[in-house]
Amino acid sequence: MSDETLLIDAPAAWESEIGDPQPHGTLPRLLAGIPAHGPMSLEDHLAVHGPAPASTRRRGRRGESPLIEQIAQAGLRGHGGAGFPTATKLRAVADSRGRAIVVVNAAEGEPASLKDRTLLHALPHLVLDGAQLAAEAVGADELIVCVCESAPASSDSATMAIAERRGLSVDSARIHIAAVPGNYVAGQESALVNHLNGGPAIPTFTPPMVFQQGVRRRPTLVANAETLAHLALIARHGPEWFRQLGIPSQPGSALVTLSGAVAHPGVYEIEHGASLHSLTDAAGGTLGDPRALLVGGYGGSWIGRELLRGVALSDEHLAPHAASLGAGVIALLSENACPVAETARVTRWLSEQSAGQCGPCVHGLDSIASSVEEIAGGIAQADATQRIARLATLVRRRGACGHPDGVARLVTTALDAFGPELADHARHGPCEDCARPAQLPLPADGRLDRPSHKPVSWR
């Protein structure tokens, strides 16, 4: 992230909606009323959104919580990256034997993503509302908010919000905060549970699935912070309201972290299916003619310059590009950045982020990273791109978690998007742009050490 200031877009037209308890079919939803600085107080939160519904408890012993039914009708899917249907997850936990636990996942190990820490920092009560409602729906009496240790401001904000909420009648679950290491796979569901159980923050083999046996062997709902914020609004306004934004296959809105070649990088709320163009317009326009888009996350997909014009931001629209919205990372590569060097650097970092547990991931990602580096350095064998494609196929679905699959996706889409650039590097070695400072942020750069959301401002 090159900008010191995080901008949260809020066009003038949105401001009239703030305070309206039921804004219909308009943005912002999650970001409604977001303060220019610091967290939103409980009082302001209640003024903007109204109180959360009193009870979402299941009806009868075998009945289902009405909230889960609402979430199913709304079609809410997870915003942590995998896009799993939230109602299915809630049901699995609710139907498992034993007292459940809810884990709020704001680990956000994606270096180019800031939306979860920003959300928790600026709008903690929306996340906590969602967490409490989810806890009630699945019969949990305990909540753990997991925040990346590199985001102390978000953690502090959540701590203060929890204190503010004491005595709030809707809150039934005990709640505490846990710091999570910043490694890439720490936010993976089983890694988070492993960490909370006293182990390292690396994935475990499943089964047991965490919904059956998670934290302290209890049924555990691990839900992304943004997903819970959406849940809090669906509980208030209902599924029909939720579906007034977005597209039928992906209703509602999403937070995205826009970075790179735009005037105002930052966290934005978009309607699913919105054009990339409308997003970059809201961010003050692109800087120059961006060379490519990296969408989803670092285990995401490259889309080359010539295809950028028509890009719309939903999984359905992105599927033909072998892409998905994932964790909402939208990184526009500058026209003078080298896509080959950037891909080589990120791929190496991702290979180093392997937890080192699964053979195909350990050996495969290292081999993939070496091949990309060799191309970037002009020292690759003639069949290097075929080797990358073959290795990508070889590592898919062969780890305990999806990490190798993400790397496979990154490099295969790079092969598609940067064919001429790869061939040029393979033949002639590093290009002029290779010498420039890298654009995509990595934690080792130190650029992410500071709380990213210090001054939250909006236009």
Add this chain to the structure above:
Amino acid sequence: MSQRLRVNPISCEAHGMCAELLPERISLDEWGYPIVNEEPLPPALLDHARRAAQACPTFALLLTRDRDRGS
């Protein structure tokens, strides 16, 4: 109820016994780790699959019934 083979990739240490005992379903990648065909096993291969699973020194090869599989 159909049964399938699955590898626990965390436990697997690339001993390669499984590929020797069940080449119909398991091959090895260039680092010696098994590539397993996870389609339901035909009855004729069930005994062989069981033997391969039992032969694994790290108990990384698993025979699963469909309902045991997570999503």
